[in-house]
Every structure is written in structure tokens, then in C-alpha cells.
Amino acid sequence: MIPYGKQSISDEDINAVVEVLRSDFLTQGPCVPEFERAVASYCGANYAVAVNSATSALHVACLALGVGAGDLVWTSPITFVASANCALYCGAEVDFVDIDPSTYNMCVSSLAEKLEHAQNNGRLPKVVIPVHLSGQSCEMAEIHALSVKYGFRTIEDASHAIGGSYQGAKIGSCRFSDITVFSFHPVKIITTGEGGMAVTNDPELVKRMARLRSHGITRYPSEMTRPPDGSWYYEQIELGFNYRMTDIQAALGLSQMQRLDQFVIQRKAIAQRYDELLRDTAIVRPFQYPNVYSALHLYIVRLPSGVLKTSHREVFERMRADGIGVNLHYIPVYRQPYYERMGFKPENFPQAERYYAEAITLPIYPGLTSEQQDLVVRRLLTPSGYQTIF
Structure with missing residues (x-):
């Protein structure tokens, strides 16, 4: 995994x-x-x-x-x-x-x-x-x-x-x-x-x-x-x-x-490589403000609704089944049963709802190899004819 x-x-x-x-x-x-x-x-x-x-x-x-x-x-x-x-x-x-x-x-x-x-x-x-x-x-x-x-x-x-x-x-x-x-x-x-x-x-x-x-x-x-x-x-x-x-x-x-700056530099390099690998696809890559230097704890992409021939959930579960530990950061807090009982309504947070329907976190950490990263992108893009829609 x-x-x-x-x-x-x-x-x-x-x-x-x-x-x-x-x-x-x-x-x-x-x-x-x-x-x-x-x-x-x-x-x-x-x-x-x-x-x-x-x-x-x-x-x-x-x-x-x-x-x-x-x-x-x-x-x-x-x-x-x-x-x-x-x-x-x-x-x-x-x-x-x-x-x-x-x-x-x-x-x-x-x-x-x-x-x-x-x-x-x-x-x-x-x-x-x-x-x-x-x-x-x-x-x-x-x-x-x-x-x-x-x-x-x-x-x-x-x-x-x-x-x-x-x-x-x-x-x-x-x-x-x-x-x-x-x-x-x-x-x-x-x-x-x-x-x-x-x-x-x-x-x-x-x-x-x-x-x-x-x-x-x-x-x-x-x-x-x-x-x-x-x-x-x-x-x-x-x-x-x-x-x-x-x-x-x-x-x-x-x-x-002692290695904090080195860790961030390594994450930055992995993120830049993801950006290049996904550049000519319909997948939405992370946006970065020019006045911000992100620590890049996560690399979150979005799969726009109507672009894929399969569902967001199917992509997530298929990648997990292929040994790629993608994740989703996060389920909107107001959707948790404890908070639902307080009366929060998803329709009051339209951008969070759209995000939740499309977001997937790809692997990123120091030590992730180029070969592993290539595998992540291939599994994201090509199974079941996905390559025909990008």
C-alpha cells in the first residue's frame, strides 16, 4: 500500500x-x-x-x-x-x-x-x-x-x-x-x-x-x-x-x-511533478497564491462532476483496491451526526459541498519515489478507459 x-x-x-x-x-x-x-x-x-x-x-x-x-x-x-x-x-x-x-x-x-x-x-x-x-x-x-x-x-x-x-x-x-x-x-x-x-x-x-x-x-x-x-x-x-x-x-x-525545510522542499518537488503529470487533464490541481509558500502537507485534486465516466466514489475505492492509499480531507464537519443534531444544513455551505463531492488526496511525503508517483497517476487516469476523457 x-x-x-x-x-x-x-x-x-x-x-x-x-x-x-x-x-x-x-x-x-x-x-x-x-x-x-x-x-x-x-x-x-x-x-x-x-x-x-x-x-x-x-x-x-x-x-x-x-x-x-x-x-x-x-x-x-x-x-x-x-x-x-x-x-x-x-x-x-x-x-x-x-x-x-x-x-x-x-x-x-x-x-x-x-x-x-x-x-x-x-x-x-x-x-x-x-x-x-x-x-x-x-x-x-x-x-x-x-x-x-x-x-x-x-x-x-x-x-x-x-x-x-x-x-x-x-x-x-x-x-x-x-x-x-x-x-x-x-x-x-x-x-x-x-x-x-x-x-x-x-x-x-x-x-x-x-x-x-x-x-x-x-x-x-x-x-x-x-x-x-x-x-x-x-x-x-x-x-x-x-x-x-x-x-x-x-x-x-x-x-x-533539523530537516523541516528539507521535508518541505521534498514535498514541493513531488507536488510540482504531480502538476506536470496532470497538466493536460481535466483534473483540478491545487491552487497556490503567489504570496504563500505552502508546507504541502496534502496534495488534493478535484475530479469535476460530469467529466469522469465513473463516480467520485468509484475512483476512490478502485484506487484503494489497487494499493494506493488515497484519502479525502475532509468530510465537512457539519455532516457529522453530532453536528447534524445541532441543525446545520449542507445547503448553507455550497462550496464545501461541491468540494466534498470532488476531492481526493493523493499520496505525498518525503520518500515517495517517482515510480510510485507514476503508478498513482496511471491508476488515477487510465483504468476502465478513463484516459479517453482527459
Whole structure:
């Protein structure tokens, strides 16, 4: 099976993990803060908080921004459910903004229109979570301008996007947002096995997120309600969680950071080759804005309705049967039964619906060979006479 994505683990990665296993620290040791500093420095941000998943990072980011009961959070419908679930964990409500038909990211014009209606109805969002699908940044300057106008806070869900850039700055600089969240799941650009990180330029936000990841506990006297009883003293000052990243994970992440730019360059080369192989076909290839450097976590194509002699589903299932692990990123969140019960209607998101009917994610990862890529394209184009329609 050729998977749609997978990790790349080197001997250096293995040695870094083994070194921690032989050390005195397996959980909260020196590698975690070192990894945080490395990511923050790479992105051009002031602070970072490492956690056990991007889902946890989204959750503590929402809490740090004060999301709670009665609040409203907006995100994209074309994302993993975690981008919406994080708001529900806080007791808030969720709504969705339809996608741009070219980038599949949150549509800025749809966001502006929805915000105007929400202002008229007295129901503006507290937080908006744009999702950098496939590693391409949303139009963050425009979203930031809307945040200033309408007063919402912004969390960039950059789970796909570490290593990318926008308007010449690394994704994660938080130039146009309050917090940016990364994922280090094995299929992402770099991996810690499982893990995530939230970066910010706000010293108060980083303090709160760091406290929330560890049971709401502080060891800083300046945050305590009374003088410490001794050097052993700590206080739980709010309800937090056990969202900590281990030193084992952080060591792997630190090692992977050494190859981050190389990983993105390799993905870029694979994507460019797909572009060439599919150039003279009716298949819709990914669109890239010139001011965006995508991390290319995913290579998503669309099979336009009415072009193929078979259905979107048949193409997907046939490729899977041929040993090619294509995927679909993502089922619109509002289609999930849990969200359907909230009353969301597919007809309110026409671009997301068209996308869902046509999208297929092709394999892309460092280590994918030209021969494997050729096989993917041949299976996509030629079985059952497909070549006659392109």
C-alpha cells in the first residue's frame, strides 16, 4: 500500500530518542523547553507551549482567550473535527464559514458577509479559527483586518502548515493572529509521534496555556494566592488538564526540526511533478497564491462532476483496491451526526459541498519515489478507459 502520508525517521532521530531514554528525564525534562524555543525561534514568535496533541493545543488556546459558555466560535467546515470540537469543550457554540473555491481555506468574502449579518443580529463570534488546509496559509491579513473591525480573536489552525510562510513571514509568527497551533502527528510535516504546540507573542496567553496543560497548577509565587509554605509548594489556581508533552517526544521533534525545510522542499518537488503529470487533464490541481509558500502537507485534486465516466466514489475505492492509499480531507464537519443534531444544513455551505463531492488526496511525503508517483497517476487516469476523457 502506498499511503497518502507517513513519517520519515532517520538514525539521528532514533539516537535522539535513545539518548533521552538513557537520561534521568522521560517526561518533563530539558528537551521540552528546548523544543519550544526551537519552534518559536523558527517561526519568529516569542513563545511556545508544547502539548500532547494539536487538539489539546486548540483547547488550551480557546480557554486562554476566554472562550466559555454563551460564546460563539467560527471555523472552516473543511477540516478535522478538532478545529470545531475545541470550542465545544469550552462550553461555547460553533458555526462554520464556507470555503474559497480555489484554495479550500476559509473564504474571506463569506466571512465578511457572515460577520456583517452577525453584527446586525448582535451575535458576533468571540474567536475565529482559520484552518491552513494542506499547508497553505489562509488570507490572514484580510482576516486580521476583519478581526480589528468586528472585535474577534484569532487562532490559526496551522496543523498542516509548519514550514510554510505567508507574505514573507513564517506561518506561526502570529503577525495576524493571537495564537497559532501546530500538529506533530506522524503524517504531518514533522512528527513527535503524537504532539502539538501553540505559539504566541503574548506573555499572558503563554502563561495561561502553560498552566492549563498541567492541571492548572503554578509554581510561580507571583501567581499564588498566598506566600509559599516552602520550596516544595505549588497551587492549583484553575481547572487544567494533563496535556503535557514528554521529553521523549520533544527529543524526536528537536531532531526532526533539523530537516523541516528539507521535508518541505521534498514535498514541493513531488507536488510540482504531480502538476506536470496532470497538466493536460481535466483534473483540478491545487491552487497556490503567489504570496504563500505552502508546507504541502496534502496534495488534493478535484475530479469535476460530469467529466469522469465513473463516480467520485468509484475512483476512490478502485484506487484503494489497487494499493494506493488515497484519502479525502475532509468530510465537512457539519455532516457529522453530532453536528447534524445541532441543525446545520449542507445547503448553507455550497462550496464545501461541491468540494466534498470532488476531492481526493493523493499520496505525498518525503520518500515517495517517482515510480510510485507514476503508478498513482496511471491508476488515477487510465483504468476502465478513463484516459479517453482527459
